[in-house]
Amino acid sequence: MRRGCRFAAVAAAIALVALAAVVWVIPWCREVVALEENPDAMVPSMVYMLCHSRRLWLSGVWGTLSVSVLGTVTGFVLAVGLVFLRINAPGRRDSRPLRFAKSTGVDLVKLYVTIFRGTPMMVQAAIVYYAGFNIVRSAMPNASITEVNQRWSFFMAALLTVSLNSAAYLVEVLRGGVGALNRGQREAAVSLGFSNWQTMIKVIFPQAVRNSLPSIGNELVNNIKGTSVLTIIGYTELMFATSSVAGFYYKYLANYLTAAVIYLILTLSLTWLLETSMRRIGIAQKEIAA
Secondary structure (H helix, E strand, O other): OHHHHHHHHHHHHHHHHHHHHHHHHHHHHHHHHOOOOOOOOHHHHHHHHHHHOHHHHHHHHHHHHHHHHHHHHHHHHHHHHHHHHHHOOOOOOOOHHHHHHHHHHHHHHHHHHHHHHOOOHHHHHHHHHHHHHHHHHHHOOOOOHHHHHHHOOHHHHHHHHHHHHHHHHHHHHHHHHHHOOOHHHHHHHHHOOOOHHHHHHHHHHHHHHHHHHHHHHHHHHHHHHHHHHHHHHOOOOHHHHHHHHHHHHOOHHHHHHHHHHHHHHHHHHHHHHHHHHHHHOOOOOOOOOO
């Protein structure tokens, strides 16, 4: 009964907000947009610049969402391979070459995680972009800067940066998910004749990934906000769009407040979507931080 009352109250509140938007907000916004000059008042100025530069704002939102989602997915795929190396410690029964290979793999993954978790993503983005630019330019010595940028685009550098950064964090997330499982499951799989690889793929990883989904969702939400540093390499994301519009109108506070509202809408919407999805598939939900 209480649930029904709460739902009715929320629905009524949403309906009132929607009605107010139709009756008052939309006509007011049209009046502001129709002005010949950017108004001095803060909120009207925000609406004016948002509407008149909507293509740039939409391009920035799309750039943020695309590189965040693709980077998180790519980082997750990379993390699955890295966590297998990370937890595959050498055993007593392994031959010396195999022990050396496993030990080297564990050390390399530790080094990778330490470097990418211990340095800011802004610095990583600059290194990735300029390193890739120099490599492509060396391979194309007679090419112009424009031609080099066509081969090594800002999007490629941004996607690689987010992917490598996310992988470093997701390795530890998945390793924690594997460590939380009962060791008896691994022993039971081995007793059934499963190899170490089969045990990981068919028994361990599916459960570890399921248990780690809330933390993976957190990483995606963090990437929505973290991609703001990619403006340093000139990639068109929300922060780059904000700086461009602010520089055009010479109104910085209003534009940064607009960016803050857009980031808040994106993170809250994504958080709600992730929590709803996980609740439907029956995962014990940890709170996802917006």
